[in-house]
Amino acid sequence: MLMNRSKGDRVFDLLNGAFFLVVLAIVLYPLYFIVIASISDPGKVNTGAVWFWPIDMTLEGYRKIFEHEALWNGYRNSVLYTLVGTAINVGLLMTGGYALSRKDVPGRNIITLLIVFTMFFQGGIIPTYLIVRDLGMLNTIWALVIPNAVSVYHLIVVRTYFETTIPLEMLEASKVDGCNNTRFFLRIVLPLSLPIIAVMVLFSAVVHWNSYFSALIYLRDESMYPLQMVLREILVRNSAQELMNVEDMAAQQDFSELIKYGVVIVSSLPVLILYPFVQRYFIKGVMIGSIKG
Known part of the structure; x- marks a missing residue:
């Protein structure tokens, strides 16, 4: 069948493949550069000598990062916040989306409109x-x-x-x-909804x-800061200098x-590790949940 393709089709496929290879390189190169840098x-990085291969490889930056106690504490906090928050999100999305999808629920269209x-x-x-403060949730x-x-967007997709x-x-x-409604939801609906569950997770x-x-608004205790707040302290407030004991200002700037x-x-690794486990459900869940609404 490939032999029957016209010369124009083969040229188009070649140009199309070349175009997407260029797009792929444009997207991936910044990520690759961060890794080698x-x-x-x-x-060498600051002088522009590093652009494709690492030069004079060193793990000193990672050693300094992992010696910073606040980073490890931020990691633990972020893992906790992500696990608890994701469990709450997915639980409410699945139950709420299912309820709104049932045509026998009175006033579901009005409820959806209000949402x-x-x-x-x-x-x-x-x-x-003010609501968070009055509920006593500040710094928790x-x-x-x-x-x-x-x-709301995710709720509509799940529905x-x-x-x-x-x-x-x-x-x-x-x-x-x-079978009653609860048993139907737990035993039949949820097992059939693994793609959308994976996407929402x-x-x-x-x-x-x-x-x-x-965290910037509601947290005051630094021991409760998530990882992103710790990184913000390092990147925005130039707290990276606190990780180092370097006298020379030029060298200090380089290490910063x-x-x-x-x-x-360091901050991107958990998401990169999580994605392969849900990738096979990801495209299917997004496409099915976006067909109509």
């Missing part, structure tokens, strides 16, 4: 802060995971997934066999892992840049 001599309304009109930071984990427990994947006839058949985990703004590249790698 984090293990190269910082002086979607919050995507466009919100109370703002100050009213939200709950201030980071409760206010953003449900993403659409259930509408297109779980037919009403399946529920009716299960009721004939004596990944989306929610990435949001919680990268979040720092909520080296550490900046290193913390990008």
